Amino acid sequence: MSSPDPIPHPVRLVVGAAVVDDLERPTRLLAARRTEPSALAGGWELPGGKVDEGESPLSALHRELLEELGVHVRLGAHVPGPRPGATWALGDRYEMLVWLVEVIGGTPEPLEDHDELRWLELGDLGAVGWLPADLPIVERLEAMLRRPSRT
Numbered sequence: 001m002s003s004p005d006p007i008p009h010p011v012r013l014v015v016g017a018a019v020v021d022d023l024e025r026p027t028r029l030l031a032a033r034r035t036e037p038s039a040l041a042g043g044w045e046l047p048g049g050k051v052d053e054g055e056s057p058l059s060a061l062h063r064e065l066l067e068e069l070g071v072h073v074r075l076g077a078h079v080p081g082p083r084p085g086a087t088w089a090l091g092d093r094y095e096m097l098v099w100l101v102e103v104i105g106g107t108p109e110p111l112e113d114h115d116e117l118r119w120l121e122l123g124d125l126g127a128v129g130w131l132p133a134d135l136p137i138v139e140r141l142e143a144m145l146r147r148p149s150r151t
Helices: 057-069 122-127 135-145
Strands: 012-020 028-034 048-050 072-078 088-090 094-105 114-121
Touching: 012 057, 012 072, 012 135, 028 122, 028 135, 048 057, 048 094, 057 072, 057 094, 094 135, 114 122, 122 135
Parallel strands: 012 094
Antiparallel strands: 012 028, 012 048, 028 114, 072 094, 088 094
């Protein structure tokens, strides 16, 4: 006798921000080091968080960045993921929408869920240990933000 299929859990939407120093001519990307949960502590990620019930993804993005980093941002391009709806998989229970953003108010500080922030040069995005779920997003960002050199 086979066991019944596990009860599927609904997928929860998460938003993420690829914080760059300048939307038109980015040279750096902000990485945030997690403090919790313990399984993710010490890993680097793009800041963001869960979309609350009844909240739009963009409202959640602005709220999360204010709560986590103390900043207001200007929205840039969506960073399309490979899943339906252009999302990125975060395990089997979450999927994430990601946008490029630029800080227009405040100075990023690790206020919640992080203990360190680091600006990374676009040519050195591998300088930190990205969480496995964020790594494909960072790779896509690197390709999107790469500019041909001007000589």
